[in-house]
Amino acid sequence: DTGSAAAIPINEVDIAYVTPVTVGTPPQTLMLDLDTGSSDLWVFSSLTPSSQVRGQDIYTPANSSTSKLLNGHTWSIRYGDGSGSRGTVYLDTLAVGGLEVKSQAVQTAQEVSSSFTQEQSLDGLMGLGFSTLNTVRPSSQLTFFDNARPSLDEEVFTADLKYHATGSYDFGFVDRAKYTGNISYTAVTESPGYWTHSLSGYAVGSGAFQTTRLSGISDTGTTLLYLPTAVVTAYYRQVQGAQNSQYYGGYVFPCSSSLPTFTFGIEEARFTIPASYINYTRISPTSTTCYGGLQSSSGLGINIFGDVALKAAFVVFSGTNPPRIGFAHK
Numbered sequence: 094d095t096g097s098a099a100a101i102p103i104n105e106v107d108i109a110y111v112t113p114v115t116v117g118t119p120p121q122t123l124m125l126d127l128d129t130g131s132s133d134l135w136v137f138s139s140l141t142p143s144s145q146v147r148g149q150d151i152y153t154p155a156n157s158s159t160s161k162l163l164n165g166h167t168w169s170i171r172y173g174d175g176s177g178s179r180g181t182v183y184l185d186t187l188a189v190g191g192l193e194v195k196s197q198a199v200q201t202a203q204e205v206s207s208s209f210t211q212e213q214s215l216d217g218l219m220g221l222g223f224s225t226l227n228t229v230r231p232s233s234q235l236t237f238f239d240n241a242r243p244s245l246d247e248e249v250f251t252a253d254l255k256y257h258a259t260g261s262y263d264f265g266f267v268d269r270a271k272y273t274g275n276i277s278y279t280a281v282t283e284s285p286g287y288w289t290h291s292l293s294g295y296a297v298g299s300g301a302f303q304t305t306r307l308s309g310i311s312d313t314g315t316t317l318l319y320l321p322t323a324v325v326t327a328y329y330r331q332v333q334g335a336q337n338s339q340y341y342g343g344y345v346f347p348c349s350s351s352l353p354t355f356t357f358g359i360e361e362a363r364f365t366i367p368a369s370y371i372n373y374t375r376i377s378p379t380s381t382t383c384y385g386g387l388q389s390s391s392g393l394g395i396n397i398f399g400d401v402a403l404k405a406a407f408v409v410f411s412g413t414n415p416p417r418i419g420f421a422h423k
């Protein structure tokens with residue numbers, strides 16, 4: 094079996110991407126953020142207080158003939174940006190791009206934090222990290238990918254995220270039409286449940302490639318690229334008027350600045366992020382100060398290869414044993 098679905102940016106600066114997912118019988122369609130940085134599939138639901146729902150689509154288990162309450166199970170998750178949610182669990186039929194799983198744990202939110210209420214384009218998350226990160230207790234649940242595995246033609250899913258455009262997620266196959274040349278693979282460690290791997294080095298603009306292994310997580314659920322301070326200062330040293338603002342919590346610069354590209358290595362392969370991806374957004378609609386798409390990871394304790402980096406490549410998340418991750422040009 095295979096599946097293929099759209100990855101649609103939810104705003105004009107690609108803060109996140111959502112994918113249509115159908116849940117239950119008859120199918121209820123929700124727009125979920127497919128997130129390789131977590132492993133809970135949770136949705137706004139009929140159990141979410143109406144005061145916390147603002148425009149999101151909801152899953153109503155009572156309207157599904159195939160829903161089953163997973164008795165006595167609860168979950169609670171906190172994300173890197175401080176947002177969170179918690180609730181109960183149903184098993185139901187769930188499909189992404191034509192690929193169906195009969196009994197997927199669907200975590201129904203009974204409480205969501207305000208940033209989720211405010212994000213009306215996001216009806217929930219589909220975690221595609223390793224199932225060890227799942228927060229359902231007393232027994233943790235499997236991700237959609239882990240449930241789908243036995244029926245997949247190939248034990249992979251791919252991410253083709255695009256800059257200011259709709260891309261795609263494919264399950265069970267690697268679409269030759271979506272990339273050029275060869276796929277450069279590198280080893281993944283499942284610790285502690287993320288797609289953790291290393292970069293073989295980096296270059297700022299046309300500068301020399303610095304060969305140094307940088308470990309981090311490829312995370313479709315994180316907007317920006319977070320790397321060590323040494324790398325980030327080397328980058329912004331090339332940007333007129335750039336400064337690390339305490340006020341804005343990161344590197345900002347005049348929107349008129351010309352930015353260098355940023356290149357990262359996956360083993361012998363090199364991937365260049367265009368300057369436009371790093372000129373992330375104005376700090377306010379009328380401001381001439383812009384916020385960088387490359388920021389320091391020093392406060393995070395981990396380097397995060399988020400969407401700013403991932404959208405510069407075609408990425409293969411391979412659930413083989415051992416797992417590996419592949420990057421190709423597109």
Ligand SMILES: CC(C)(C)S(=O)(=O)N[C@@H](Cc1ccccc1)C(=O)N[C@@H](Cc1c[nH]c[nH+]1)C(=O)N[C@@H](CC1CCCCC1)C(O)(O)C(F)(F)C(=O)NCCN1CCOCC1
Pocket residue numbers: 108109126128129130131132170171172173174175176208212226227228312313314315316317393
């Ligand atoms: C707002 C922003 C300045 C552009 S942002 O860069 O912060 N963007 C947010 C994503 C977002 C999208 C839409 C609206 C609002 C926020 C972002 O990139 N947040 C990151 C991480 C981060 C670090 N620093 C600042 N932010 C995050 O929490 N990402 C998680 C998924 C997000 C959560 C909010 C909603 C959108 C999806 C994540 O899952 O990718 C994660 F890996 F970062 C994470 O927190 N994983 C949870 C890991 N736990 C470990 C323990 O077991 C349970 C799972």
